[in-house]
Amino acid sequence: MNPLSPPARASSVSRRNFIAQSAAALAAAGTVAQLGARSLGADAPPASDRKLGYAFVGLGSLCMNQLLPGIVQCKHARPVALVSGHPDKAKQQAEKYGINPKNIYNYQNFDSIKDNREVDVVYVVLPNSMHAEYTIRAARAGKHVQCEKPMAVSVAECQQMIDACKDAGRKLAIGYRLHYEANTLACIKAVKDQEAGKLQLIEAGAGFSIGDPSQWRLKKALSGGGCLMDIGIYALQAARYLSGEEPIEVVAQTFADRDDPRFKEVEQHCNFQLRFPSGVLASCVSSYATGLNRFVAHTTKGSASLDPALSYRGVKFRIQRPGQPEESPNLPDIDQFAAEIDAFAQCILTNTPSQTPGEEGLRDVRIMQAIYQSAESGKTIKL
Numbered sequence: 187m188n189p190l191s192p193p194a195r196a197s198s199v200s201r202r203n204f205i206a207q208s209a210a211a212l213a214a215a216g217t218v219a220q221l222g223a224r225s226l227g228a229d230a231p232p233a234s235d236r237k238l239g240y241a242f243v244g245l246g247s248l249c250m251n252q253l254l255p256g257i258v259q260c261k262h263a264r265p266v267a268l269v270s271g272h273p274d275k276a277k278q279q280a281e282k283y284g285i286n287p288k289n290i291y292n293y294q295n296f297d298s299i300k301d302n303r304e305v306d307v308v309y310v311v312l313p314n315s316m317h318a319e320y321t322i323r324a325a326r327a328g329k330h331v332q333c334e335k336p337m338a339v340s341v342a343e344c345q346q347m348i349d350a351c352k353d354a355g356r357k358l359a360i361g362y363r364l365h366y367e368a369n370t371l372a373c374i375k376a377v378k379d380q381e382a383g384k385l386q387l388i389e390a391g392a393g394f395s396i397g398d399p400s401q402w403r404l405k406k407a408l409s410g411g412g413c414l415m416d417i418g419i420y421a422l423q424a425a426r427y428l429s430g431e432e433p434i435e436v437v438a439q440t441f442a443d444r445d446d447p448r449f450k451e452v453e454q455h456c457n458f459q460l461r462f463p464s465g466v467l468a469s470c471v472s473s474y475a476t477g478l479n480r481f482v483a484h485t486t487k488g489s490a491s492l493d494p495a496l497s498y499r500g501v502k503f504r505i506q507r508p509g510q511p512e513e514s515p516n517l518p519d520i521d522q523f524a525a526e527i528d529a530f531a532q533c534i535l536t537n538t539p540s541q542t543p544g545e546e547g548l549r550d551v552r553i554m555q556a557i558y559q560s561a562e563s564g565k566t567i568k569l
């Protein structure tokens with residue numbers, strides 16, 4: 187499959203193929219509830235010529251295939267250090283990206299990164315249950331932190347991460363790449379401006395067919411949960427940024443075929459419905475067993491949608507206005523990871539708040555915990 191082509195709708199594809207198809211954005215966005223209030227790039231902070239030094243912790247798939255290729259396109263950031271448990275892999279990546287081999291750390295000597303003045307920011311790209319520890323260690327080493335989604339596996343951990351960064355006087359951002367993606371921002375704006383009427387219902391689907399049963403994503407202690415924590419979080423984000431509201435109530439169901447070696451510990455599907463204060467309802471589906479990649483905002487006179495919605499390349503905004511054929515504006519398809527890193531680097535350089543701060547990550551984790559609580563109890567959970 188051409189990694190640059192948009193994925194097939196609702197087909198069952200591997201994570202790498204599915205996710206490797208996606209792309210990019212410009213524009214500093216807003217926190218989820220504020221996104222719709224901003225126009226594309228309108229309030230980006232002034233540029234600076236300085237490039238901040240990034241250290242990447244965890245040389246796995248996302249880091250090697252997306253973040254390192256992304257950061258080399260950045261205007262305000264460059265890779266200067268690597269943290270890995272595999273010295274050979276780290277050496278090879280260091281050579282590839284022109285990183286000084288003296289700036290290779292492992293998980294044991296990681297704290298000595300505090301003495302490395304070349305490193306301004308630590309990017310945590312580890313299994314979910316390790317995010318809190320490495321974010322807190324990085325903050326205590328005096329570094330700003332960018333951390334992958336989901337922020338952590340509990341609300342308490344999220345709060346500790348926020349507190350550690352605040353105590354150290356350092357900034358914290360969560361890797362919500364779609365907040366920096368032009369089609370996503372255009373869709374949010376169209377819904378907010380009621381271009382196709384008033385928002386009524388949201389449908390959001392995020393899923394892929396997971397492979398190797400031995401991977402950390404399928405071990406609850408490392409992942410914190412199944413498809414919801416990993417990919418369903420995108421459907422939750424969509425419901426929040428398309429409505430521009432915070433949910434007040436959730437009801438959910440999960441399913442796992444325990445005879446399938448992949449789903450011994452975590453859920454295979456997680457469906458949830460959110461109620462928002464305005465009366466908007468969001469129906470969200472997530473899966474580790476089928477491809478789902480579409481967000482739709484149904485409005486009184488049409489719809490605004492993202493299809494594909496969460497791919498690394500080729501996210502597409504579509505709008506259906508009354509009595510008109512569906513339109514799909516030709517918006518830029520740039521590297522989402524470069525955009526996300528550059529946006530955070532600019533926040534640091536200009537001492538402005540991140541648009542996707544730790545507080546935003548915490549909100550999602552809190553709602554996901556309520557989703558699991560609802561699925562377990564069979565009850566509606568008030569938020």
Ligand code: NAD
Nearest residue numbers: 244245246247248249311312313314334335336361363402
């Ligand atoms: P991966 O399995 O490819 O990489 C994980 C890395 O962590 C590996 O380098 C591995 O060696 C290291 N590691 C250290 N201790 C480990 C342990 N005890 N068990 C397993 N691995 C250990 O995973 P990934 O796909 O790169 O995901 C990393 C993080 O990035 C996750 O939090 C994931 O949710 C997030 N992610 C985000 C996106 C996105 O679009 N923003 C996409 C993929 C992954």
